[in-house]
Every structure is written in structure tokens, then in C-alpha cells.
Amino acid sequence: MKIPTISIPILQIPVEKNIQLFLKREDLIHPQISGNKYWKLFYNINSYLELKPKYPVLVTFGGAYSNHIAAVAALGNEYQTRTLGIIRGEELQHKWPENPTLQRAKDNGMDFQFVTRELYRDKDALTQMIKRLFPEALLIPEGGTNENAVKGVQFMLTEETKSFDYLCTAVGTGGTIAGISKFAEEKQQVLGFKVVDDCSLFERISNLSPKHNFKLIEAHDGKYGKITVENIRFINNFKEKYGIPLDPIYTGKMMKKLFEMIEADEFPAGSKILAFHTGGLQGIAGANELLKKQNRELIDMN
Numbered sequence: 001m002k003i004p005t006i007s008i009p010i011l012q013i014p015v016e017k018n019i020q021l022f023l024k025r026e027d028l029i030h031p032q033i034s035g036n037k038y039w040k041l042f043y044n045i046n047s048y049l050e051l052k053p054k055y056p057v058l059v060t061f062g063g064a065y066s067n068h069i070a071a072v073a074a075l076g077n078e079y080q081t082r083t084l085g086i087i088r089g090e091e092l093q094h095k096w097p098e099n100p101t102l103q104r105a106k107d108n109g110m111d112f113q114f115v116t117r118e119l120y121r122d123k124d125a126l127t128q129m130i131k132r133l134f135p136e137a138l139l140i141p142e143g144g145t146n147e148n149a150v151k152g153v154q155f156m157l158t159e160e161t162k163s164f165d166y167l168c169t170a171v172g173t174g175g176t177i178a179g180i181s182k183f184a185e186e187k188q189q190v191l192g193f194k195v196v197d198d199c200s201l202f203e204r205i206s207n208l209s210p211k212h213n214f215k216l217i218e219a220h221d222g223k224y225g226k227i228t229v230e231n232i233r234f235i236n237n238f239k240e241k242y243g244i245p246l247d248p249i250y251t252g253k254m255m256k257k258l259f260e261m262i263e264a265d266e267f268p269a270g271s272k273i274l275a276f277h278t279g280g281l282q283g284i285a286g287a288n289e290l291l292k293k294q295n296r297e298l299i300d301m302n
């Protein structure tokens with residue numbers, strides 16, 4: 001993988017407080033390997049392909065709408081490397097063509113192995129199985145979080161990001177915030193907006209970043225992946241007002257919570273806040289398929 005030469009825009013979002021809010025459009029980095037997933041895969045893939053494996057295979061794990069699965073499949077296509085996705089949910093075996101994320105991954109050449117939720121949780125058994133079947137494979141953990149992923153996140157921080165008091169990101173498995181924490185400036189505070197109710201997150205992040213400069217804020221609605229009508233309206237409003245699409249699982253939840261915090265004067269006057277748009281827009285199509293089935297409001301797509 002290369003370091004993209006495009007410069008990533010940092011856009012101001014006007015707010016009616018004595019606060020400056022900006023959004024860094026990391027989602028624009030690559031049409032399919034979007035946002036933080038690009039950087040999390042960067043060192044993992046490069047160090048693997050440098051070994052010049054004879055039969056290179058990228059194997060990873062994910063749910064049916066996973067941004068990580070989408071990114072790994074697109075990567076395999078771009079670097080002509082075989083990819084295998086271990087997908088949670090046996091029932092998808094026959095239904096995957098109805099799922100936009102999996103359909104696109106398949107178009108990008110990914111093979112699937114659908115497993116029960118029970119086996120999916122047993123990562124040790126799965127890992128052993130994969131190692132037996134593909135001894136040379138690169139096994140990328142769920143969500144892509146590992147030491148190499150954290151190292152890649154340094155590229156989200158630049159000269160321009162140094163002037164901000166707060167750096168904000170959505171948090172799933174914690175790799176992205178660990179990288180931001182690790183490579184932030186001394187005076188910067190890092191805020192992680194948790195979209196998953198996972199009490200092991202703080203410890204996991206602390207194991208990946210040596211600094212105590214981060215704070216976790218609840219931004220989930222009880223359950224990972226839950227999309228409330230308030231989420232949908234916030235995202236549609238945001239798009240109409242600022243022309244920037246947000247995804248319903250990560251960035252939409254972060255920005256909604258961040259707006260609420262700004263509204264409640266939780267930041268000192270004069271604060272300069274930078275939020276990272278970590279991508280995930282490929283997930284909108286799949287979310288809308290579900291919402292349509294439930295006869296609910298949809299997320300604007302154009």
C-alpha cells in the first residue's frame with residue numbers, strides 16, 4: 001500500500017458557541033478502503049507482502065455489514081491478492097447476495113466462509129483451522145486492530161492537526177483511538193466516542209497506547225449497530241446543512257454526541273476541536289436495506 005498523495009481536507013463546521021469545530025475527511029482517502037481502515041491495514045499488508053509469500057492470502061473476520069471486510073476485499077482486488085472473509089452468521093450462506101457489503105466484497109474477489117455465532121466467538125479454534133488450511137495466510141484480527149494498525153494511524157495526524165485542543169474519533173475495537181492517543185501532541189486531549197458497549201475497551205486501548213491522554217464517552221444506543229430515528233434524522237440534517245455524509249454506525253453517532261456536548265457547554269470557551277471522519281459510508285446501503293424492510297425512514301444517499 002502507498003501513502004496517498006491527495007491532501008485530506010479539514011473542514012470547519014460552524015457552531016453557535018465560542019468553539020471551533022472541524023472535521024477531517026479521512027473518508028476521502030480511497031474510494032473503497034475508506035478512512036481509518038486504510039491506515040490500520042497499511043503496515044499489516046506491507047510487512048506481509050514484503051515477505052513475498054508464495055500463495056498470499058488475506059484472511060479476516062467480520063459481520064455482514066463490516067467496513068473492515070469491505071476494505072480488505074477492496075485491498076485484495078487492488079493488490080491482486082486472494083482474500084477470505086470469515087463471516088458471522090450461518091444464515092447468510094444463501095442470503096449474502098442481498099447484502100450490499102458482501103455483494104461488493106464478492107465483486108472484489110473475496111471468498112466467504114460463513115460460521116455460526118458460536119464458532120465465530122471461538123477465535124482460537126478459527127485461527128487454528130485457518131492456519132492449517134492456509135499456512136502462509138496473513139490473519140488480520142476483527143476490525144484490524146493490532147500493533148501494526150496502531151502504528152498506521154500516525155498518518156491521520158499531520159502538521160495541521162497539531163493546533164487542535166481536542167481530537168475526536170468513533171471507537172469500535174479501539175485501534176484507531178490508541179493510535180491517535182499514541183501520536184498526539186503532549187497538550188492534546190483525545191476523546192473516543194464508544195459505539196459499542198464493551199467494558200474491556202479502556203484496558204485494550206491502554207495496552208496499545210502508553211499515554212493517559214484519552215477519555216471514552218458513551219455514544220452507543222445500548223447496542224452496537226442500533227440505528228435510532230434520531231440517528232437517521234441527525235445524519236440527514238447534517239448532510240443537508242454541511243454537505244457531508246455520515247455513516248449510521250460510527251461517525252453519525254460521534255457527531256451527534258459531540259454536538260450535544262457542545263450544546264451543553266462541556267468544552268471550555270475558545271476550544272479548537274477536530275473530529276476524524278473515519279469513513280464507513282459503504283454501510284449506508286446495507287442499513288437502508290434493513291430500514292426499508294422495517295418500513296422506516298431512510299438515510300439520504302445522494
Ligand SMILES: *Cc1c(COP(=O)(O)O)cnc(C)c1O
Pocket residue numbers: 035036037067068143145170171172173174175176177247250251278279280281
Ligand atoms: C472501524 C471503524 C471505526 C472504529 O475503529 P476502531 O479502530 O475499531 O476503534 C470508526 N469509524 C469507522 C467508520 C469504522 O469503520
